[in-house]
Amino acid sequence: MVSVCFYFQVHQPYRLRRFSIFDKQPQYFDEDANRNILHKVANKCYLPANRTLLDLVRRYEGRFRISYSLTGVLIEQCRRYCPQVLDSFRELAATGHVDFMAETYYHSLSFLYSREEWTEQVALHRKLLQDVFGQTPTVFRNTELIYNNDVARAAADLGYKAVLCEGADHLLGYRSPTYLYHPPGEKRVKLLLKNYRLSDDLAFRFSNRDWAEWPLTADKFARWVHQVNGNGYVVNIFVDYETFGEHQWADTGIFEFLRHMPEEVFKLPDNDFKTPAEAAAAYPASGEYDVPHMISWADTERDLSAWLGNAMQSNALHELYRVEQEVKQHGDPAVLEDWRKLTISDHFYYMCTKYFADGAVHKYFNPYDSPYDSFINFMNVLDNLRGRIGTQRAGRLTA
Template sequence: MKTICFYFQVHQPFRLKRYRFFDIGNDHYYYDDYTNESITTKVAYNSYLPANKLILSLIKKHKGAFKVAYSISGLALEHFELYAPEVLESFKELAATGQVEFLAETYAHSLAALKTKSGFKQQIEKHSEKIEELFGQKPTVFRNTELIYSDEMGLTISELGFKAMLTEGAKHVLGWKSPNFMYCNSLNPKLKVLLRNYKLSDDIAFRFSNSAWSEHPLTADKYIGWINSHDQKEEVFNIFMDYETFGEHQKADTGIFDFIKSLPEVAIKNKFKFATPSEVAKSFNPISAIHVPYPISWADEERDLTAWLGNELQDEAFNKLYKLKHLVDKVDDFVLKKNWQYLQCSDHFYYMCTKFFSDGEVHAYFNPYDSPYDAFMNYMNVLSDFELQLKEATKGMDEKTLKIASLEKELEETKKQLKSIQTKIEVRNEVKPVAATKTTTSKSAATKTSAKKITKTKTTVKGTAKPKATSKSAPKTKGKK
């Protein structure tokens, strides 16, 4: 029986107001409240509320046969608490059905995984606590910002106790293999990896209303027919997309809500099953490991990080931001900590993207700036004031204290890296050897077997250095597909 796994991303950033050079040191409030409220309210009434109402009705209609999953960033949850509490209540109604799963992610929808392992873990823990507080679920499946994933990130997620992680079924990673199977992390096979079927996902998310598309109009029967035409051995079809697809990217008058309304009934008639990511992870065994030495994402045609870290503007802003972490760790100020969260949001770097020639419409979506350079200057002005605030807050600490704190942080990171290497060695030594199928009593056979084990052990120890190196030298990097 083929299984369909629906997952939707929900996120809204705290957009910055126009912050000029002369505001540095004088104005310590950075956010455009009017824009943030108006956009959140607009999307709530166009998308979130009608989509949640429809999903709830489908769950009730199909009595447990229809299920979905959401990943809602911590910043989006704060938006709902501030500007659209009715959206939060509608998500709680969905949670109460028992047919909806809420995933963990970085609280600030950040790129912390690329820079600071400790900060990455802190955000995940903060987000998981928020999800449990609001929806009564402790997440067991993780989805990183924009589906960013690498072998090293997967290992970190497994160390935090998660059972599965989502990412993109990128063609350059899969090669000839299909995304419609379960895979596992190459450094810790216990972590299962669900891969997005980007073609089937984008048929809904991006091509649905395109009248020039050869398959337009898309109907539920046609869509389920495409899935049915796949090899019967292909087990699970992961359909992942932005929740704003429903009513915002694809307006109501395109028929998107009617399409989703009819889809479950057609799928169930064709003996398809719907499952949440955690159910998929429990139901299917990995067919192999997926090797991702360099980070991938679901963004743009390249499926890499260049939507956020692909030019000098983005790199400079990103590096300057995380140079401040050792100061942030030393302050105990609610406002500074909150600003630190908001400034890490990946959208700020996304607005600086210069890849408009290939994905212009996507990168311009809800972008408050006239150009990437305006985005960069505005962000750097805000960051300069934030840095002044941090230095003022840590002024009582002398240079020696701060230097020791910085060295302690570096030592802590080194210890974690060494522990990570040791874990990889232990895991590979446990997984690599193949159990013997015969009992060999001859001395020569025993010697040969022993030699093979020694060779495998050497190969394993050699190989462990590679993931560490590639993590540090990842290529410089929203667009969507």
């Protein structure tokens, strides 16, 4: 038996408006850009993909099952700008065959800088899922699949039964991501590892005509899944939801692939679909997966260099978390909310200076002319926020 686990990450950040040292009012976020981008992605991806997947869940009477992680800031923006998107996710939840997983509310790097803030953001996100979808998640995924052994232990301490992470070749060695594992010395939680080859085939190579396996058809994908029989339990396909319609446009055939894929998987014996929670309950851990240093699912390095690869990023993050306790002691909910929106990992992703194999990806998502512009803009906003809590420092950066 091989179970296909589809997990989709759904996130949109609060993008900052252009903010100079001469701006005094604490209006940091670009309402127009955030609204327009959400509407664009909703029409190209969220709404058509949700309709397609809802039809599949109903057609196969629950045999086709999927899982999502929606960040808190994505849900907030859907409520404000595009409520029909949130309604369509509620429809999926109401089927009883779609799970929603836990993560940090603000899609932040808080685990790296403040365990207190990380715990609070995870709790906020858990409550939001209960309120919006009536679900209490049992599976955790950290922001951008940032993971080491400590993440698993911290998630286990909060009661989670499974954690998602990257199936890194240099850590797996001869082993396969088609098995479940547990962290060293920690049996309370199981690990489901992303099958990055098959996931990236779908997310990045699907429309690449130079790829030796192009075109990726539903029956070809099903055959690849079937080959795992006898060599594992799961095929974990973890991708950004924007893969469907935004990164891979509709004219590539990506939605047709989705529509036909379950049928092709079911044609071959001993295959099914499970959510990560169901897979964790159904299959045993086959050994330890030891991750002493941080990994992620980002870029070719699968490390933290997308957010911590240069001095600008390190400085911005250090300065942001340095004022955490002052912000919380200040007691103003509006200041705390703005500070937490600044913890969104995208702000630091925009400061990345990598322009080789991953440069096109970084430039595609980046609203700034350069990483330096992103850094200056962010620090101007942070400096204004520090002024609101009475910790204004000299030497403001010039725009």
